[in-house]
Amino acid sequence: MPNVTPYVLQHAETEQLLAQIDVHQALLAMFRDLAAGSAVQPAQQLVEFPGATGDFINYLGVLADAGVYGVKTSPYIVRQQGPLVSAWTLLMSMQTGQPLLLCDAGSLTTARTAATTAVAVDALAPTQATRLTVIGSGAVARAHVQYAKGLREWQSIRLYSPSLAGKTAAQRLALQQLDPRVQLCASQAEAIADAEVIMLCTSSATPVLDPAQLRTPALITSISTNAPRAHEVPPQALAQLDVYCDYRATTPGSAGEMCLASEQHGWDRAQIRGDLPELLSGQAPQPDYRRHVFFRSIGLGLEDIALANALYHLKHAHSA
Secondary structure, eight states, rough: OOOOOOOEEHHHHHHHHTTSSSSHHHHHHHHHHHHSSEOOOOOOOEOOGGGEEEEEEEEEEEEEEEEEEEEEEEEEOTTTTTTEEOOEEEEETTTTTTEEEEEEEEHHHHHHHHEEEEEHHHSSOOOTOOEEEOOOOHHHHHHHHHHHHTSOOEEEEEEEEEGGSSHHHHHHHHHHHOTTTTEEEEEEEEETTOOOOEEHHHHHOOOOOGGOOOOSSEEEEOOOOTTTTTOOSSSGGGSSSEEEOOOOTTTTGHHHHHHHHHHHHHHOOOGGOOEEHHHHOOOOOOOOEHHHHEEOOOOOOHHHHHHHHHHHHHHHHHHH
């Protein structure tokens, strides 16, 4: 068996190549593969460091049609100056058993997180929705705006985060330049008023939005951070929501609010109405918006593997 030196992509090159990939379409294809049974998504693997010094999460996945498998490993390292979170993705060949690519997965993680939310918004949001709200202003929130801004005929894209008040004029201008419809709000109450879609894009470990604050039914999307049992909505709220997720086989065992709702509030994962493979293959019911709709993603290894595979083929083509 010939030895093939794997490509190693640092942050800058990963970003450069990622900008040339249609991330949304890559993830759509991956979720359809999962629905068709030609992909495998194991549960996340959480390993804690001794002495409460941090942990790491391994995100695994197999794309059989592409002939690859891989793992993203993401450590959460406790430090006096604040936690350090990083991520690297390793892509392997199913034919040779050899590594193909090792890449810094920071930008890849941001892109796949936002694009997965975009897939969900496109599948779940009311067709005529015009009012989009984003809670958060960091890199993940900005990516969410980029991937979601073309999904509906939004008349407004309202953005709020507690850190907005401390941002410089240049930083505020950069947020407004994401799209002409972006409005920076002085309060969360202003941002969520009459919103039809609310994307929670924070690194908070505790709730940032109580759906009971909303006057009209809305789609609420939520993401993960590495903090233990992190959740952006109160666990007890799940019983009053139509719940969807990225992958029902793994998400309820990792999503903080789902674990807590099950342990403390009698919520049952059987109440999940559908996941993205089911939605994209027509196997899950659409929401009727008689009450709020909640979509939860935890980040799947397959998302990372799908994008790493696209990076590999692009890098290989450039190197040929």
